[in-house]
Amino acid sequence: MATPLSQSIIKLHEERHDLEDYQSGVPRWCTGCGDNAILAAVQRLCRDENLAPEKTVFVSGIGCSSRFPHYMKTYGFHGIHGRAFPIAEGVKMARPDLNVFVNTGDGDCCSIGAAHWIHALRYNMNMTVILHDNHVYGLTKKQASPTSPVGLKSNTTPRGSVLEPLNPLTVTLGVANVSFVAQAVDWIPELMYEIVSKAFHHRGFSFIRVIQRCPEFLPKMFEPWLHDPSKTLLLTHDNGLQPSADLGRIYKNQRAHDPLDIHRAREIASSEDPIPVGILYQDPKVPCYEDLRGAGKPRTVEAVRKGLDAEFDKFTIWPDEQGQERAA
Amino acid sequence: MSETAQLDRQAQAKAGAATRAKPAVNLPEHIVEVISDSGEGAQRCGQSLASIAARSGNGIWTVEIIPAEIQPPARSVAGASGIRIRIGSKEVTNGGDETDLAVAFNEQVLLGRVRAGELKPGATILLESIWREHRDPAIVKSYNDTLAALTKSGFRVVEMPLEKECRALMTDARRGKNMFVLGMLCSIYSFDLQLARDQVALTFGKKDRSVIETNVKLLEAGFAWGEANLDFKYAIPATKSNVAQVVTNGNTAIALGVLASGMDICAMYPITPATSASHYLSECFEKVGGMVHQAEDEIAACAFAIGASYAGRCAVTITSGPGYALKQEGIGLAVMAEIPLVVVNVQRGGPSTGQPTKVEQGDLLTSVYGSHGDAPKVVMAVSGIEDCFYSMITARKIAETFNMVVVVLSDASLATAQAPFPRPTFSEEWLAPPVDQSPIPEGAKPYDWDAVTGIARRFSPGQPGGMHTVTGLAHDRMSKVAYDPQTNEEGLRARSLKLAALQKTLKTPPVFGDPEGDLLVVGWGSTKGVIEESVERMRAEGLKVSALHLRFIQPLPSGIGEILRRFRKVIAVEGGWGDRLEDELIDADNRRYTALAMMLRSRYLVDVDCWSEARGQPIKPGNVVKALRAKLDEGK
Ligand SMILES: Cc1ncc(C[n+]2csc(CCOP(=O)(O)OP(=O)(O)O)c2C)c(N)n1
Ligand code: SF4
Ligand SMILES: [Mg+2]
Numbered sequence: 001m002a003t004p005l006s007q008s009i010i011k012l013h014e015e016r017h018d019l020e021d022y023q024s025g026v027p028r029w030c031t032g033c034g035d036n037a038i039l040a041a042v043q044r045l046c047r048d049e050n051l052a053p054e055k056t057v058f059v060s061g062i063g064c065s066s067r068f069p070h071y072m073k074t075y076g077f078h079g080i081h082g083r084a085f086p087i088a089e090g091v092k093m094a095r096p097d098l099n100v101f102v103n104t105g106d107g108d109c110c111s112i113g114a115a116h117w118i119h120a121l122r123y124n125m126n127m128t129v130i131l132h133d134n135h136v137y138g139l140t141k142k143q144a145s146p147t148s149p150v151g152l153k154s155n156t157t158p159r160g161s162v163l164e165p166l167n168p169l170t171v172t173l174g175v176a177n178v179s180f181v182a183q184a185v186d187w188i189p190e191l192m193y194e195i196v197s198k199a200f201h202h203r204g205f206s207f208i209r210v211i212q213r214c215p216e217f218l219p220k221m222f223e224p225w226l227h228d229p230s231k232t233l234l235l236t237h238d239n240g241l242q243p244s245a246d247l248g249r250i251y252k253n254q255r256a257h258d259p260l261d262i263h264r265a266r267e268i269a270s271s272e273d274p275i276p277v278g279i280l281y282q283d284p285k286v287p288c289y290e291d292l293r294g295a296g297k298p299r300t301v302e303a304v305r306k307g308l309d310a311e312f313d314k315f316t317i318w319p320d321e322q323g324q325e326r327a328a
Numbered sequence: 329m330s331e332t333a334q335l336d337r338q339a340q341a342k343a344g345a346a347t348r349a350k351p352a353v354n355l356p357e358h359i360v361e362v363i364s365d366s367g368e369g370a371q372r373c374g375q376s377l378a379s380i381a382a383r384s385g386n387g388i389w390t391v392e393i394i395p396a397e398i399q400p401p402a403r404s405v406a407g408a409s410g411i412r413i414r415i416g417s418k419e420v421t422n423g424g425d426e427t428d429l430a431v432a433f434n435e436q437v438l439l440g441r442v443r444a445g446e447l448k449p450g451a452t453i454l455l456e457s458i459w460r461e462h463r464d465p466a467i468v469k470s471y472n473d474t475l476a477a478l479t480k481s482g483f484r485v486v487e488m489p490l491e492k493e494c495r496a497l498m499t500d501a502r503r504g505k506n507m508f509v510l511g512m513l514c515s516i517y518s519f520d521l522q523l524a525r526d527q528v529a530l531t532f533g534k535k536d537r538s539v540i541e542t543n544v545k546l547l548e549a550g551f552a553w554g555e556a557n558l559d560f561k562y563a564i565p566a567t568k569s570n571v572a573q574v575v576t577n578g579n580t581a582i583a584l585g586v587l588a589s590g591m592d593i594c595a596m597y598p599i600t601p602a603t604s605a606s607h608y609l610s611e612c613f614e615k616v617g618g619m620v621h622q623a624e625d626e627i628a629a630c631a632f633a634i635g636a637s638y639a640g641r642c643a644v645t646i647t648s649g650p651g652y653a654l655k656q657e658g659i660g661l662a663v664m665a666e667i668p669l670v671v672v673n674v675q676r677g678g679p680s681t682g683q684p685t686k687v688e689q690g691d692l693l694t695s696v697y698g699s700h701g702d703a704p705k706v707v708m709a710v711s712g713i714e715d716c717f718y719s720m721i722t723a724r725k726i727a728e729t730f731n732m733v734v735v736v737l738s739d740a741s742l743a744t745a746q747a748p749f750p751r752p753t754f755s756e757e758w759l760a761p762p763v764d765q766s767p768i769p770e771g772a773k774p775y776d777w778d779a780v781t782g783i784a785r786r787f788s789p790g791q792p793g794g795m796h797t798v799t800g801l802a803h804d805r806m807s808k809v810a811y812d813p814q815t816n817e818e819g820l821r822a823r824s825l826k827l828a829a830l831q832k833t834l835k836t837p838p839v840f841g842d843p844e845g846d847l848l849v850v851g852w853g854s855t856k857g858v859i860e861e862s863v864e865r866m867r868a869e870g871l872k873v874s875a876l877h878l879r880f881i882q883p884l885p886s887g888i889g890e891i892l893r894r895f896r897k898v899i900a901v902e903g904g905w906g907d908r909l910e911d912e913l914i915d916a917d918n919r920r921y922t923a924l925a926m927m928l929r930s931r932y933l934v935d936v937d938c939w940s941e942a943r944g945q946p947i948k949p950g951n952v953v954k955a956l957r958a959k960l961d962e963g964k
Contacts (some may be wrong), residue, residue, distance in 0.1 A: 024797075025808075052792075053795050054789065054790055054791060054792045054793070054794065054795055055789070055790060057639065057789050058797070059635070062800075069797040070797050070799070070808075070809065072797070073795055074795055075789040075794075075795050075796070075797070076795075076796070076797030076798070077635070077638060077665075077797065077798050078797050078798065078799035078800065078801065079631070079634075079661060079800065080631075080657055080658065080660075080661050080800055083627065083628070083631040083657075083658065085628075085631075086623060086624075086627070086628035086629075086630075086631035086632045086635065087631045087632070087634060087635035087638075088635060089621075089628075089632050089635060090593070090595065090631065090632040090633060090634060090635025090636035090637070090638070090639070090643065091635040091636065091638060091639040091789070092635075093593060093619070093621065093632070093635075093636055094592065094593060094635070094636040094637075094639045094640030094641070094643070095639040095640055095763075095789060095790065097790070098639060098789055098790065115624055115625060115628070116624065116627075116628055116631075118624075119623075119624040119628070293619050293621075294614065294619070295619070297617050298617065299592065299616065299617030299618070300617075301756055301759060303615075303616050303617055304587065304588070304590065304616045304617075304754075304759060305754045305756075306616075307587065307612065307615045307616035308584070308587055308588055308616070308754055309754065310615075311584060311587065311612050312574055312584070312751055312752070315574040315575050315576045315580070316572050316573065316574050316751055317379075317382055317383050317569075317572065317573045317574075317575060317748065318572050319568060319569055319570045319571060319572060
């Protein structure tokens with residue numbers, strides 16, 4: 001079929017990107033680490049959306065998962081432990097034209113960065129956020145994290161962790177201005193891609209919790225879920241996921257869930273077993289902080305000159321009468 | 329008072345300066361303070377008086393008297409709220425010594441000031457007399473006893489029926505007292521009544537006409553009362569400036585400086601005494617395309633500013649001591665990743681919550697050496713109101729030229745002190761250039777550290793071909809994480825060299841007084857005016873004393889060592905703690921010197937002594953003179 005001329009012209013100007021255009025270096029994660037699957041899904045998304053690498057920024061904190069930006073051939077900001085959110089917010093406020101992604105671990109987000117996490121939800125800035133939840137501190141070599149299950153033996157809890165884990169989904173769903181909450185598991189790449197894509201297209205703070213395997217420190221943690229598909233609950237909806245027929249044959253435990261229904265979302269979110277996978281909540285109407293604050297408005301020299309003069313006028317003592325009139 | 333008499337007085341007052349009954353005594357300067365319970369408007373009264381004085385061409389300096397609590401109990405010694413205004417014939421650079429004339433709304437707040445030694449012996453006190461007839465006999469007794477005691481200790485106490493007089497003009501007399509007092513002070517200091525009326529109109533400009541009219545009436549009544557009832561009158565001769573002047577406090581000047589510097593984003597978390605800068609900025613920043621982000625805490629504010637700087641133009645975060653402590657990890661990140669950042673620290677008494685509303689110069693060392701690891705950053709200290717403005721422009725420029733963190737130190741005294749300075753003329757050069765979005769040439773490296781200066785060109789998101797990940801981890805020129813010994817030292821060297829590169833561009837600060845002599849006084853920050861005035865007083869006696877004031881403390885400009893060595897003795901005068909040799913356990917081996925003294929000693933190997941006060945009050949020149957005299961006499 002012949003391509004209309006106008007379209008071929010556009011194509012000439014528009015650079016198409018391949019996967020390699022987003023790949024940087026060889027990830028240093030352990031073999032079998034769930035972070036690899038997340039990276040693959042995200043690189044695929046960048047390619048499919050043809051994101052300009054120079055207009056895309058990945059921001060992270062510190063942890064195994066926060067190494068993520070180094071493996072993207074985009075701009076990246078590998079920050080400090082717990083502070084990925086405020087850094088990303090600053091980036092977005094200064095440059096709303098950039099595609100902003102955040103990669104954070106369960107320690108990074110739910111422990112040291114917890115205050116920022118709550119407020120990031122409230123700011124609802126347009127960014128795609130992936131919580132790499134491996135239920136443990138990986139980089140610092142196996143300490144309990146806020147999402148570790150009761151009884152988890154780790155280097156700081158040798159006789160088993162004693163506290164109930166924090167549920168990142170119910171927490172996010174309890175915060176004012178929450179606009180997008182989803183859950184994925186690293187071992188179903190097709191759904192992970194779908195979810196990341198939905199999150200990317202949501203305008204607002206899109207929060208995805210990915211249940212991520214850490215074969216190094218918790219090799220058996222998710223075995224039961226891997227072996228028994230009925231322990232995974234697929235959330236389906238016209239506005240949510242529509243799993244392929246192949247996938248549907250394996251994961252028969254499905255439930256239609258309208259992402260607009262926050263009460264149902266909260267109920268689903270509290271289930272640890274089966275693990276819900278899909279879009280729990282989405283409200284496209286929540287305003288973004290950067291819009292409310294007028295980010296990206298052009299700033300001219302003239303505006304500054306005028307603004308500054310007007311401010312000075314408020315405090316000026318003029319040497320002569322004529323000046324006083326000017327001030328009035 | 330009969331109605332006709334009152335009308336008469338008003339007419340007199342309207343005629344203003346023309347009907348002066350008493351001859352005014354000429355004074356070179358006077359320090360006046362107005363003190364009340366908080367919420368009675370003493371500060372507004374004093375600020376208006378300061379503006380009227382400045383408009384008349386006088387030099388002024390105001391010092392706010394702020395209780396730590398928002399609503400301390402009424403009539404309490406600790407609750408004194410108000411303002412001190414030093415009015416001079418010439419430029420005034422500091423709050424000066426003790427008060428010459430105090431206006432007090434009750435005897436308790438007055439006692440607070442007397443006990444703190446803030447009033448000159450024999451000072452004039454104008455005291456509200458309503459308490460004499462209070463229902464509560466305890467209050468009456470307290471009033472009478474205080475009055476007697478003050479008179480006995482030599483103060484000239486004049487009672488004024490403030491509330492009674494105001495009641496004739498408004499129902500809630502308590503709220504009108506301050507403007508009545510303003511009128512009275514204008515009479516005492518022979519200020520032009522019309523100028524005062526204009527000032528009242530300006531002060532209440534946002535309110536409706538009737539509010540302005542009532543306040544003008546109060547002002548006129550106060551003026552008339554002063555003319556009719558006081559047997560003293562002063563004039564402080566002034567020369568009107570022939571250039572436009574702006575009168576603001578230090579925090580407003582900082583905010584104006586942010587506006588003028590071309591920075592777009594200020595991220596902050598409320599903390600006294602820094603917050604008012606952000607309040608004012610919130611008011612005006614958006615009009616020129618900027619924004620103030622109130623973050624969830626100081627850690628977030630710092631990280632937000634770093635993110636904004638990284639992706640756009642240099643951002644600023646404004647805070648005070650405890651908030652500065654929280655920003656330290658973020659500052660380390662900005663140093664390591666070489667992201668420009670301006671951090672303003674309006675210092676207050678510390679450590680911990682310390683004295684939130686009071687002045688102290690306690691954060692110098694944490695600014696120079698803080699964060700963690702080797703984290704070279706620029707530290708500047710503002711020395712006056714005008715400097716608050718220009719330092720923000722300089723700080724932004726340095727931050728972006730060298731991709732460094734610039735810490736600007738101000739303090740609680742400058743935050744609220746008002747003084748005029750020549751109105752700045754806007755220059756396009758103040759502004760930051762637009763964010764570079766040009767393509768990065770092939771082969772260029774994000775950290776291509778210059779062999780001599782350590783400076784590397786920064787790549788900003790949006791620049792094609794410049795993609796890389798900045799990191800707080802040790803990294804190589806490609807911004808790749810690197811742990812090898814050589815790369816680690818390469819990075820450390822480059823980041824350190826940038827300070828030297830900046831240092832080479834700094835001018836040696838000028839010596840105030842002769843370039844050599846018996847004693848050199850070194851200071852930094854808000855103490856400039858006090859130190860120079862003290863030195864001036866001693867030089868007038870023929871003593872060979874000079875002063876050196878440092879605006880840049882990290883890096884220290886060249887030539888300072890030579891200056892120090894040209895004096896027989898050197899002493900640092902600072903508003904922070906330094907151990908005192910009078911204390912039994914303190915000796916040369918364990919003495920903790922004040923911050924600047926410590927830095928100067930270690931850098932120049934000169935025996936720099938120190939004298940300091942950390943009383944939460946601006947240092948008085950009289951105290952400095954005493955200390956300097958003692959230093960001069962030492963060993964004699
Ligand atoms: C201020 C600070 N405290 C502690 C650390 C040490 N630290 C680095 S990563 C980490 C936890 C990482 O766990 P998580 O966020 O779950 O990431 P993961 O490694 O599991 O992906 C800790 C405690 C640090 N880098 N900075
Ligand atoms: S320690 Fe765990 S989380 Fe970290 S890279 Fe290895 S497998 Fe992944
Ligand atoms: Mg983890």
